[in-house]
Amino acid sequence: MKKRIFLLSTISILSIFCLKAQPLWFDSVKLGIMIHYGLYSVPSYSDKEQYAEWFYKGLISNDTNRINFQQKVFGKDFSYFDYMKLFKGEMFNADDWAKLFKDSGAGYVLFSSKHHDGFCLYDSKYTEYTSLNSAANRDFCQELSVATRKAGLRFGLYYSLMEWTNPIFRWTIDSVGIDSYVNNHLLPQFKEIVDKFKPSVVFADGDWDFTYQTLRSEQMIDYLTEKVGKDEVAYNDRWGQGFKGGFKTPEYSSGLKDSKNVWSECRSLSRSFGLNRNSPIEDYLTSKELIHHFVKLVSLGGGLMLNVSPSSDGQIPLIQQERLLDLGSWLKINGKAIYGTKPYEKNFEYQDMVCPMNDSTINFSWVRNAPVKGASEDNFAISWHNKIYVNKTEIYTIYLDADDEASLEIKDGNKTIFANTAKKDSSIVGKVRLKKGKSYEFNLFYKEKDIDASCHLYWESKTISKRPIQSDSSLWNGELSWQEPYICYTKKDKNLYAISLQKLGRIIEMNLPNKPKDNMKVYLLGNEDKPLSWKYNNGKLTVDTSTLHSIDIKSDYAYVFCLEDYIE
Numbered sequence: 001m002k003k004r005i006f007l008l009s010t011i012s013i014l015s016i017f018c019l020k021a022q023p024l025w026f027d028s029v030k031l032g033i034m035i036h037y038g039l040y041s042v043p044s045y046s047d048k049e050q051y052a053e054w055f056y057k058g059l060i061s062n063d064t065n066r067i068n069f070q071q072k073v074f075g076k077d078f079s080y081f082d083y084m085k086l087f088k089g090e091m092f093n094a095d096d097w098a099k100l101f102k103d104s105g106a107g108y109v110l111f112s113s114k115h116h117d118g119f120c121l122y123d124s125k126y127t128e129y130t131s132l133n134s135a136a137n138r139d140f141c142q143e144l145s146v147a148t149r150k151a152g153l154r155f156g157l158y159y160s161l162m163e164w165t166n167p168i169f170r171w172t173i174d175s176v177g178i179d180s181y182v183n184n185h186l187l188p189q190f191k192e193i194v195d196k197f198k199p200s201v202v203f204a205d206g207d208w209d210f211t212y213q214t215l216r217s218e219q220m221i222d223y224l225t226e227k228v229g230k231d232e233v234a235y236n237d238r239w240g241q242g243f244k245g246g247f248k249t250p251e252y253s254s255g256l257k258d259s260k261n262v263w264s265e266c267r268s269l270s271r272s273f274g275l276n277r278n279s280p281i282e283d284y285l286t287s288k289e290l291i292h293h294f295v296k297l298v299s300l301g302g303g304l305m306l307n308v309s310p311s312s313d314g315q316i317p318l319i320q321q322e323r324l325l326d327l328g329s330w331l332k333i334n335g336k337a338i339y340g341t342k343p344y345e346k347n348f349e350y351q352d353m354v355c356p357m358n359d360s361t362i363n364f365s366w367v368r369n370a371p372v373k374g375a376s377e378d379n380f381a382i383s384w385h386n387k388i389y390v391n392k393t394e395i396y397t398i399y400l401d402a403d404d405e406a407s408l409e410i411k412d413g414n415k416t417i418f419a420n421t422a423k424k425d426s427s428i429v430g431k432v433r434l435k436k437g438k439s440y441e442f443n444l445f446y447k448e449k450d451i452d453a454s455c456h457l458y459w460e461s462k463t464i465s466k467r468p469i470q471s472d473s474s475l476w477n478g479e480l481s482w483q484e485p486y487i488c489y490t491k492k493d494k495n496l497y498a499i500s501l502q503k504l505g506r507i508i509e510m511n512l513p514n515k516p517k518d519n520m521k522v523y524l525l526g527n528e529d530k531p532l533s534w535k536y537n538n539g540k541l542t543v544d545t546s547t548l549h550s551i552d553i554k555s556d557y558a559y560v561f562c563l564e565d566y567i568e
Contacts, residue, residue: 021230022234022235022246022247022262023230023231023232023233023234024231025107025154025232025234026108026201026234026247026262026264026303027262027303028107028339028340029106029107029108029303029339030107030294030298030303030304030338030339030341031104031105031106031107031294031303031304031306031327031331031338032106032107032108032109032110032156032201032264032303032304032305032306033101033104033106033108033109033110033305033306033307033308033324034110034158034203034266034268034273034305034306034307034308035097035109035110035111035112035158035307035308035309035310036053036112036115036158036268036273036274036275036307036308036309037111037112037121037140037274037309037310037314038053038087038112038115038117038119038121038274039056039080039083039084039087039117039119039134040052040053040054040055040056040083040115040117040274041087041274041275041309041310041311041312042083042086042087042312043055043066043069043070043073043074043083044274044275044276044277044309044311044312045066045069045276045277045278046058046065046066046272046276046278047065047278048271048276048278048279048280048283049271049365049367049368049369050272050276051272051273051274051276052272052273052274052275052276052278052309053115053116053272053273053274054116054274055080055274056080056116056117056164056165057116057164057172059080060164060173061172080117081129084119084129084133084134084135085134085135086135086312087131087134087135087136087312088134088135088136088312088313089131089136089138089140089312089313089314090136090313090314091313091314091315092136092138092140092143092310092313092314092315093314094140094143094144094146094147094148095147095150095151097144097147097148097316098144098147098148098150098151098153099151100316100321100324100325101148101151101153101324102151102152102153103324103325103328104306104324104325104327104328104331105327105328105330105331105332105335106153106306107153107154107339108153108154108155108156108200108201109144109148109153109154109155109156110156110157110158110201110203110305111140111141111144111145111155111156111157111158112157112158113141113157113158113159113193113197114158114159114160114163115158115160115274116160116162116163116164116171116205116206117163117164117165118160118163118164118165118166119131121139121140121141122139122140122141122142122193122196122197123139123142124189124192124193125192126185126188126189126192127166127189129165141157141193141196141197142196142197145197154200154201155197155199155200155201156199156200156201156202156203156234157193157197157199157201157202157203158203158205159190159193159202159203159204159205160204160205160206161186161204161205161206161207161215161217161238161239161240162206162207162209162210163206166181166185168180168181168184168185169181171206171209172209178210178214179214182214182215182216183216186215186216186220187216187219187220190220190223190224191220191223194223194224194227194228195227198227198228199224199228199233200228200232200233200234201233201234201235202224202233202234202235202236203235203236203238203249203266203305204217204235204236204238204239205238206238207238207239207240207241207243208238208241210240210241211240211241211242212239212240212241212242212243213240213242214240215239215240217239217240217243220239221235221239221245234247234262235247236248236249237249237261247261247262247263247264248261248262248263248264249263249264249265249266249305250263250265250266250302250450251265251266251267251368251451252265252267252271252368252377252451253265253267253377253378253450253451254296254376254377254378254379254450255296255297255300255302256300256301256302257300257347259300259301259302263301263302263303264302264303264304264305265297265302265303265304265305266304266305266307267304267305267306267307268306268307268308268309269284269285269290269306269307269308269309269319269320269323270283270284270285270309271283271367271368271369272309273307273309274309275309275310275311275317276309281319282373284319284320284323285323286323287322287323287326287327287556287557288556288557290306290323290326290327291326291327291330291557291558292501292557292558294306294327294338295338295488295499295501295558296348296485296488298338298341298488298490299343299344299347299348299485299488299489299490299499300343300347301342301343306324306327308320308324326556329555330555330556330557330558333525333526333554333555333560334499334525334526334555334558334560336492336495336497336525336560336562337490337492337497337499337525337560337562338490340492341490341491341492341497342490342491342492343489343490343491344489344490344491344496345513346489346511346512346513347485347488347489348485348486348487348488348489349485349486349487349510349511350483350484350485350486351483351484351486352481352483352484353375353481353482353483353484354479354480354481355372355375355479355480355481356477356478356479356480357371357372357382357384357476357477357478357479357480358475358476358477358478359384359475359476359478360470360475360476361457361468361469361470361476362384362444362455362456362457362468362469362476363456363457363458363468364453364454364455364456365452365453365454365456366452366453366454367452367453367454368451368452368453369453371453371480372480375480375482376482376483376484377453378448378449378450378451379448379449379450379482379483380447380448380480380481380482381445381446381447381448381480381481381482382445382446382455382478382479382480382481383443383444383445383446383478383479383481384442384443384444384445384446384476384477384478385441385442385443385444385476385477385478386441386442386469386471386474386475386476386477387439387440387441387442387471387474388439388440388442388469388470388471389438389439389471389472389473390434390435390436390437390438390439390440391436392436392461392463393433393434393435393436394433394434394461394462394463395431395432395433395461395462396431396432396433396434396459396460396461397429397430397431397459397460397461398410398418398420398428398429398430398431398432398457398458398459399427399428399429399456399457399458399459399460399466400420400422400427400428400444400456400457400458401422401427401454401455401456402422402423402424402427402446402454402455402456403424403448403451403452403453403454403455404423404424404447404448404449404450404453405421405422405423405424405446405447405449406421406422406444406445406446406447406455407419407420407421407422407444407445408420408421408428408442408443408444408445408457409442409443410432410434410440410441410442410443411440411441411443412438412440412441417432417440418430418432424449442469442476444457444476456468457469485501486500486501486502487499487500487501487508487510488501491567493567494564494565494566494567494568495562495563495564495565495566495567496512496562496563496566496567497560497561497562497563498510498560498561498563499558499559499560499561500558500559500560500561501557501558504545504548504553504559505545506544506545506546507542507543507544507545507546508542508543508545508561509540509541509542509543510540510541510543511539511540511541512536512539512540512541512566513539514566514568515536516534516536516541516563516566517565517566519565520534520563520564520565520566521562521564521565522534522543522561522562522563522564523561523562523564524545524548524552524553524559524560524561524562525554525555525560525561525562526552526554526555527548527552527554528562530547530548530552532544532545532547532548532561533547541563543561
């Protein structure tokens with residue numbers, strides 16, 4: 001009996017371990033291309049900070065902007081399902097897509113087999129709501145799976161576990177039916193895509209309202225690994241509440257630091273995964289921003305699933321193609337510092353950055369953006385100060401909401417008369433008596449950690465309705481501060497790679513903990529036959545780059561120095 005208990009315990013431990021393990025190739029390739037393509041690509045519209053692929057959800061949740069847009073453009077009697085008549089994909093060419101993705105330097109492709117609207121981009125026997133029954137009459141998954149593998153890329157699938165439109169159980173609408181949906185639709189359909197496409201990567205999504213036990217996720221993963229092979233297939237961490245396995249998927253972030261799990265950030269080139277024609281040009285990552293962001297992720301030990309957003313005709317917008325090709329051109333020269341690398345014990349060389357902020361009110365929802373373009377999206381701080389003149393003596397109620405943390409103090413001369421702090425997922429409401437004819441010093445300190453960012457400061461009294469606090473004569477003068485990496489480090493075998501995100505000067509300096517060997521060779525990638533002189537003193541390595549000429553600089557935006565045999 002004791003032996004049997006021990007055996008079961010061992011199996012359980014091994015099962016947990018297998019859930020966490022991911023194939024070695026996935027962590028090595030660093031870059032994958034994610035594609036959001038479906039019926040939402042026809043309207044390809046949302047507010048600037050919304051996900052356009054959630055268009056149907058807007059229609060059923062009284063989003064007046066999306067509803068009005070559909071009625072204005074397509075007619076009052078038009079329904080979301082009518083987009084099937086307009087979804088043609090006439091310009092879709094799987095071989096062209098595969099070549100573009102190969103040229104970008106990616107190692108795998110993640111295609112949207114089915115998003116939350118339930119529309120399948122392949123021939124599924126479990127629904128008629130497929131691309132085969134649309135105007136396109138094509139199996140996009142099948143065509144792309146063949147083309148990507150022919151191009152030498154691994155093929156993977158994005159797959160939504162839940163659907164807003166399924167008659168068995170409509171996610172976010174129905175309160176009963178989830179078990180029937182899982183048993184009679186989710187499980188058999190998931191097995192169907194595994195059998196059809198043998199995906200090397202699976203990105204599950206739409207899981208957050210249910211536990212992984214309810215979704216029977218372990219059964220799906222067991223089937224996946226059995227059919228594809230545990231040394232080949234990678235899967236993510238979005239399989240229900242409580243699920244502990246899979247590679248982590250931070251979304252629109254600055255990455256994860258010191259993570260013991262394999263991870264890859266997912267983001268689009270703009271602020272929406274599905275094409276949003278309402279996105280302004282400044283929402284798109286420039287080639288420089290893309291390369292810098294990618295390098296930072298890899299230096300932290302992660303990767304990037306970079307999303308592209310085709311239009312309904314099957315064309316990938318030219319601006320997105322340009323960004324991919326620029327990234328690919330950079331990787332052709334500098335891929336040694338990316339592919340198969342690990343993070344060094346020191347990720348970055350930082351510099352402190354400061355930017356002035358002058359705002360009429362504190363009423364911001366930056367969502368996944370930085371307060372100022374070019375600043376860090378995560379891990380920043382802002383301090384605001386203002387003199388607020390009071391017109392009437394009365395009790396003022398103060399409201400402060402912030403993500404992640406903010407504190408407010410109000411001073412009357414040298415005396416603090418109000419002080420309080422709002423932390424993540426909370427707000428403060430306080431009362432303070434202010435006197436007519438006096439000016440009070442308001443000091444607001446805000447700190448953002450990761451994911452969404454917002455800060456709102458309001459007040460109200462008997463004579464004024466709830467509104468943002470502002471002065472008639474002055475602005476909220478502030479200072480945005482963050483730490484910006486300017487050199488990123490990766491390592492592979494015995495080589496250390498120093499990736500400079502700044503233009504090259506006559507020298508480059510690195511603060512490195514270990515003294516290099518006297519015969520260490522240093523060179524700029526692309527110039528292996530042109531070693532650079534260097535010296536090491538008091539923990540600082542100084543490399544003389546004055547001998548490099550413009551003809552030696554083979555890539556733009558980021559410049560990689562190899563410190564050959566620096567690692568013991």
